[in-house]
Amino acid sequence: MTLVLAAHGTQDPAGAVVVEEIADAVRRRLPGVPVEVAYVDVRSPSLTEVLSRVSGSAVVVPAFLAAGYHVRVDVPEQILLSGAESVTVTPALGPDDLVLDAVYDRLVAAGWERGAGVVLAAAGSSDSRAIADVHRAARRLSVLTGGLVQVGFITSAQPSVPEAVASAGPRVAIASWLLAPGLFHQRLADMGADLVSEPIGAHPRLVDLVVRRALSAGIVDLSTMLVAQ
Structure with a gap:
């Protein structure tokens, strides 16, 4: 199962760097879980592109601070266009x-x-x-x-x-x-x-939330993780 972090996208390269930093932090927390970054606007790869090349099931975590148009419309539309058959979408990150x-x-x-x-x-x-x-x-x-x-x-x-x-x-x-x-x-x-203040970025608490969203969606077998620890 693949975790896809779906962000808005920005023309500022620093914004893309931050999204990758979040993804890297999640990879460290979930070793063995493939973590991909996708964008629903402005930048590529799009969520449709990422999901179309994912093998097997996927969990999409919308990296948005409110459940607005992008979360309610763009995310499901892009999932549909991808043709992916087994996709779970978690709630947005805010206002947790x-x-x-x-x-x-x-x-x-x-x-x-x-x-x-x-x-x-x-x-x-x-x-x-x-x-x-x-x-x-x-x-x-x-x-x-x-x-x-x-x-x-x-x-x-x-x-x-x-x-x-x-x-x-x-x-x-x-x-x-x-x-x-x-x-x-x-x-x-x-x-x-x-x-x-600075943007939230790859703050440990935000990374905690992404991991929690993924685990709640069944990204890994929790009992296996407990045994491994």
């Missing part, structure tokens, strides 16, 4: 608590201190369910920071990140709700905050 732990770590590493305002900056979506996922993530991050976390969107939804920053107080940090570097993260530097 493990991802929020990673976001909090990145925020602290950027220099945020308690008492400063926080804006969770997300890419945005026209899908109301994806927007709801971002707001759920902000509520979870509020628990970790001990204060109300505002939501701001880079595109396609309101409020915008600058609007959220303006309402969050005199000292504001942007917590990046982005998986990898790219144009969206670059734009955050000019949106009025005192500091911006």
Whole structure:
């Protein structure tokens, strides 16, 4: 069985490097499991291309922080086009608590201190369910920071990140709700905050979640793993 990490894709080479870093970390955690990277937009190979050359069954883990259009439409369409007959799709990665732990770590590493305002900056979506996922993530991050976390969107939804920053107080940090570097993260530097955290990237907690998703989908026989350990 093959694990396919399905990411959005970006024209920024640094973004592709991060996705490969996540895949490499998962390979180390799941020795013997083939791990492939696919993209549903912008970059290749596409999910259709990867699945069409996979031998046997596959587990697709959508590396998205909300279950928006790409997860609900593009992923199943590309699976269908591949002709693959045995594919299991796990839930998207966000807004799982493990991802929020990673976001909090990145925020602290950027220099945020308690008492400063926080804006969770997300890419945005026209899908109301994806927007709801971002707001759920902000509520979870509020628990970790001990204060109300505002939501701001880079595109396609309101409020915008600058609007959220303006309402969050005199000292504001942007917590990046982005998986990898790219144009969206670059734009955050000019949106009025005192500091911006790094994208989540190959944070150990995110890798933990990918592995958990794969194991829950039956990527390996858990009893075999326990014996091996």
